[in-house]
Amino acid sequence: MTHLDKGKYFEKHPKQTKIDEDLKQEILKQSKDDNIACKAAEKISQKRNISMSEIGVAIDILNINIAQCQLGLFGYDGKKKLVSEAESVSPDLESNITAALVNNRLSCTAAWNIADKLKIKRLDVCAACEKLKIKVKPCQLGAF
Numbered sequence: 001m002t003h004l005d006k007g008k009y010f011e012k013h014p015k016q017t018k019i020d021e022d023l024k025q026e027i028l029k030q031s032k033d034d035n036i037a038c039k040a041a042e043k044i045s046q047k048r049n050i051s052m053s054e055i056g057v058a059i060d061i062l063n064i065n066i067a068q069c070q071l072g073l074f075g076y077d078g079k080k081k082l083v084s085e086a087e088s089v090s091p092d093l094e095s096n097i098t099a100a101l102v103n104n105r106l107s108c109t110a111a112w113n114i115a116d117k118l119k120i121k122r123l124d125v126c127a128a129c130e131k132l133k134i135k136v137k138p139c140q141l142g143a144f
Helices: 021-030 038-048 052-061 091-100 108-118 122-132
Strands: 035-037 065-067
Touching (some): 021 035, 021 038, 038 065
């Protein structure tokens, strides 16, 4: 979804899609000005032991924007993205990224997994993708 879809995120889902009231309240509590940080969504996911995609659906149904992407791709107060291209990419990081590509893209989930595996920052994985001209999609919360 794009900024043009703002306020209509719920349209991605069947009309009968419902969300748990407790989850709704927790998301609303973590939201500010109709925005929720990716990190806050992750914490809710961990606390409730539910997938990020389920959190993303609930966020969509509530028409809340996802902000401050942990990969630095969107949601930074008017800046298109926070992440910059890496100066160089280690062979180990490049091989992990290449091995995880699907249709020449790296999923958000795969980027997080690579960061965990190599014990590096998530932003560093995305910076490497910028250097390698690899798009990071899809977002595990369902953004963009």
